[in-house]
Amino acid sequence: MSYGEREAMTGLITSLIVVALFLWHLSGQHGDGVFDGPEALQVWARMVLLLVAWSIGIAIVVSIGFHILYGMLTGEKPDDRRDERDRDIERRALTWAWYLLSFGLLGVIIDLAMGATAFRAMNLVLALCAGSEIFNDGVKLWLYRRGA
């Protein structure tokens, strides 16, 4: 497994863990009525900042854990080189993810125009960001697996 492939794998695992944790935290807060007041957006924004902090910490832990586990299971010294094929795969995955994000944002704007609340729109934007990140890593892994 190349460096780029391992990076895509750890990125995907990190994103899934962060999204799961965030949804769990969000549903708990929602149940407590935290988002019912006039300061709902501020509370939400603080939660997103917390999410960013979690992401950094979880990314470090997953990356180190995966590196150690990979070495133990395969017995090979990881190749940390990044070459032109890695950059090509990264560019292709990023292009696809960018399309997803762009059309998704257009959908959110249409939703807003049809009367959706700002709170709902912000949640959709956040979900789109997380979704496009997961999609980006998923496409990268798919391209690596098919040997592109």
Add this chain to the structure above:
Amino acid sequence: MAIENRIRRLRFDAGEMTQKDLADRVGVTRQTILAIENGKYAPTLDLAFRIARAFGVPLDQVFTFQGD
């Protein structure tokens, strides 16, 4: 893919050079050499020349264009 290659044959002729050895010589990962050999990835001109130089042969002895 319109570009075919003889890398596997050239590796064999070069004393059964491994994909890893070739990858190290030209500065890419073993997976990239594998992808090129299998015709799944078309290398840049720069890498193509480095591969040819690693075998000590002209470029057209490594890669051939099969398209129209």
